[in-house]
Amino acid sequence: MxxxxxxxxxxxxxxxxxxxxxxxxxxxxxxxxxxxxxxxxxxxxxxxxxxxxxxxxxxxxxxxxxxxxxxxxxxxxxxxxxxxxxxxxxxxxxxxxxxxxxxxxxxxxxxxxxxxxxxxxxxxxxxxxxxxxxxxxxxxxxxxxxxxxxxxxxxxxxxxxxxxxxxxxxxxxxxxxxxxxxxxxxxxxxxxxxxxxxxxxxxxxxxxxxxxxxxxxxxxxxxxxxxxxxxxLDATGALLVEVLGGDVERDQLGNALAEAGLTCRPRGAMVTIDPAPDGLDVHRLVRDTVADLGLALVRVQADQGHLEDVFTEGAHHV
The missing domain is CATH 3.40.50.300 (P-loop containing nucleotide triphosphate hydrolases)
Known part of the structure; x- marks a missing residue:
């Protein structure tokens, strides 16, 4: 290890x-x-x-x-x-x-x-x-x-x-x-x-x-x-996005962002977006996608590391 x-x-x-x-x-x-x-x-x-x-x-x-x-x-x-x-x-x-x-x-x-x-x-x-x-x-x-x-x-x-x-x-x-x-x-x-x-x-x-x-x-x-x-707990470079509603609205947003070329996945009530290629304005893309879908944006924030992540990373080295 x-x-x-x-x-x-x-x-x-x-x-x-x-x-x-x-x-x-x-x-x-x-x-x-x-x-x-x-x-x-x-x-x-x-x-x-x-x-x-x-x-x-x-x-x-x-x-x-x-x-x-x-x-x-x-x-x-x-x-x-x-x-x-x-x-x-x-x-x-x-x-x-x-x-x-x-x-x-x-x-x-x-x-x-x-x-x-x-x-x-x-x-x-x-x-x-x-x-x-x-x-x-x-x-x-x-x-x-x-x-x-x-x-x-x-x-x-x-x-x-x-x-x-x-x-x-x-x-x-x-x-x-x-x-x-x-x-x-x-x-x-x-x-x-x-x-x-x-x-x-x-x-x-x-x-x-x-x-x-x-x-x-x-x-x-x-x-x-x-x-x-x-x-x-340093920022990972990823973003967390939450919209009003439940899993249906979360998945609707996640699917739309994936179709736009972003790598994302659900995390509880939010969508996690992996770091995007340089030059792509992810915040603008999220804002426009939420508006196009008629959803209500609750928050967009930087995804920070968690202690749980250390165990996940450590498992790869065993």
Whole structure:
């Protein structure tokens, strides 16, 4: 597999790996992974089983790799895992909350375990629970929390000790659309308003387009691509056209444009037009064709790349 890479690192990368491999025998979760990650919000994307959670466990020193090396905030995971866990916040994917403890007690306890004195731990816990939107619910038992509230409580414990780096493993898992958007807004704020580097995993590609400065894509344990999010979303040279109506009107326009010599295909409610030969005014042709057909033009816009396209491109190199 060919991996197109562009380092997300700064002068001193927050995370770096070299030849990192995790071989379970029947399954290779990570295969010679070499990358550098800098500040800001970095999205780690891949389907379930791509190696995302395995990578985080190795970076936290919770799992020993089969081969290769990794450093987090300058610390070698093989020799300084205790120090890494002291300065890194971690939000696990799965539910791990004690049901018979309220959120305030839980977050204070985690703050104390991270070394904060009692008074400072209580103050920090109150601030963080307010930040994540659990201020009014902080004395309720965690066992009575909804999925969205549990995710917020997990995020709070990851932030309470003022970490230098945060790992968020599938923070939107199980959330409805409104709660998902709120969680993504919180994640973005961590990286921008508070200046804490974030590594956030997701199998939902569109989420990471919205909040990440950089994206690392894993596919079957291989690095497929690593670069600034803006490089994924550059204009492709194609156009998207939408007219009022449904599939009938869309196909009517697409067929007419194809007869005029353009290469086009449907994409949802729109028609995608591939880049045309030089000298052809596609916008004028679209306008005139829509008018001739008696259709109502809704929009014409540049077609940008999407993270999904990387998987399609990568499949051709396997």
């Amino acid at each position: 060919s991996a197109e890479t562009a380092s997300t690192s700064m002068i001193d990368p927050v995370i770096s790996t070299a030849g990192l491999t995790m071989d379970y025998g029947r399954v290779v979760a990570l295969h010679e992974l070499s990358l550098e990650i800098g500040g800001g919000v970095t999205g780690l994307v891949g389907a379930n089983g791509a190696g995302k959670s395995t990578l985080i466990k190795i970076l936290l020193g919770l799992q020993e790799p089969s081969a290769g090396s990794a450093r987090v905030l300058g610390h070698d995971v093989a020799t300084a895992s205790d120090e890494i866990r002291r300065v890194v916040g971690y939000m696990p994917e799965h539910d791990c909350l004690p049901p018979d403890v309220n959120a305030s007690e839980f977050v204070v306890h985690l703050a104390r375990m991270s070394g904060l004195p009692a008074a400072a731990a209580r103050e920090r816990a109150a601030d963080i629970l307010r930040l994540v939107g659990l201020d009014e619910e902080r004395y309720r038992l965690l066992g009575g929390y909804s999925t969205g509230m549990k995710q917020r409580a997990k995020l709070a414990q990851a932030l309470v000790h003022d970490p230098s780096l945060v790992f968020l493993d599938e923070p939107t898992n199980g959330l409805d659309p409104a709660s998902r958007l709120e969680m993504l807004t919180l994640v973005r704020r961590i990286g921008t308003d508070f200046g804490i580097p974030v590594l956030v995993t997701s199998h939902l590609l569109g989420e990471l387009e919205k909040i990440s400065d950089y994206v690392v894509i894993l596919d079957g344990g291989h690095l497929l691509r690593s670069s600034a999010t803006s490089q994924f």
